[in-house]
Amino acid sequence: MSAIAGKVVAITGASSGIGEASARVLAAAGARVVIGARRTDRLESLAAAITAAGGEVRVRPLDVTSQAEVVAFAGFARQAFGRLDVMVNNAGVMPLSPLAALRVAEWDRMIDVNIKGVLYGIAAALPIMEEQGNGQIVNVSSIGGHHVSPTAAVYCATKFAVRAISDGLRQETDRIRVTVISPGTTTSELADSIGDPTAREAMEAFRAVTISPEAVAAALAYAIGQPDDVDVSEIVVRPTASPH
Numbered sequence: 522m523s524a525i526a527g528k529v530v531a532i533t534g535a536s537s538g539i540g541e542a543s544a545r546v547l548a549a550a551g552a553r554v555v556i557g558a559r560r561t562d563r564l565e566s567l568a569a570a571i572t573a574a575g576g577e578v579r580v581r582p583l584d585v586t587s588q589a590e591v592v593a594f595a596g597f598a599r600q601a602f603g604r605l606d607v608m609v610n611n612a613g614v615m616p617l618s619p620l621a622a623l624r625v626a627e628w629d630r631m632i633d634v635n636i637k638g639v640l641y642g643i644a645a646a647l648p649i650m651e652e653q654g655n656g657q658i659v660n661v662s663s664i665g666g667h668h669v670s671p672t673a674a675v676y677c678a679t680k681f682a683v684r685a686i687s688d689g690l691r692q693e694t695d696r697i698r699v700t701v702i703s704p705g706t707t708t709s710e711l712a713d714s715i716g717d718p719t720a721r722e723a724m725e726a727f728r729a730v731t732i733s734p735e736a737v738a739a740a741l742a743y744a745i746g747q748p749d750d751v752d753v754s755e756i757v758v759r760p761t762a763s764p765h
């Protein structure tokens with residue numbers, strides 16, 4: 522049995538891409554997964570597939586911009602399985618644009634989902650894990666959390682913030698493991714929400730080479746599977762053939 526088997530893992534943004542792949546990979550390794558997102562039809566199909574493959578899964582509708590919903594999500598995981606071992610703050614959005622386009626509502630959305638959503642995830646999981654005496658918080662940042670790319674100033678700012686928050690959290694606790702996963706370009710629906718034509722064009726070139734979401738899920742599984750006294754602080758996983 523791997524160190525993943527039996528762990529209770531709650532994943533935000535599990536209705537597509539990296540979150541969905543992570544739920545499948547972790548459930549196949551024996552984790553008991555709790556999946557949340559807004560598109561519940563997607564979550565239900567994913568849950569049916571995981572169950573059919575012999576995995577254990579629970580579904581909970583979730584909008585990470587509501588602190589109350591994130592608290593309820595973590596509480597639901599504990600109620601369903603008796604504990605919460607890992608909280609994966611994965612939900613994210615990327616409606617890119619040049620700053621001069623002043624798409625302020627999209628800046629707000631990125632800040633609300635990518636930063637405040639992660640903070641709400643920490644706020645929801647921390648009291649449960651403190652009470653248990655252990656746990657792991659996995660926050661999904663990006664290579665965009667390491668350097669800024671064209672039209673991505675606000676998105677990258679949110680991903681820099683995720684790394685800063687994670688590092689601060691890691692320094693403040695010696696019982697809870699804190700992991701950042703920073704993917705490079707990965708096949709998913711993330712770029713579909715880019716409405717600005719300049720950013721859309723820039724991203725087509727930037728995202729020409731991608732890795733599979735399962736490759737990112739494997740990195741996540743590695744970090745979760747380590748012994749309790751080993752904190753995998755960050756994994757950067759990117760396409761071999763991409764300069765970014």
Ligand code: NDP
Pocket residue numbers: 533534535536537538539540557558559560561583584585586611612613614615634661662663664665703704705706707708709710711712734
């Ligand atoms: P997808 O667009 O495929 O998945 C994003 C997920 O986030 C969906 O499940 C979506 O579910 C969920 N989500 C968005 N808004 C909310 C919300 N308000 N409440 C709850 N869930 C929400 O993209 P990825 O799988 O690529 O993205 C996952 C993470 O990986 C993000 O944090 C992204 O920034 C990061 N990342 C991705 C990279 C890539 O190239 N793909 C590279 C680096 C980092 P729903 O709409 O159903 O709510």
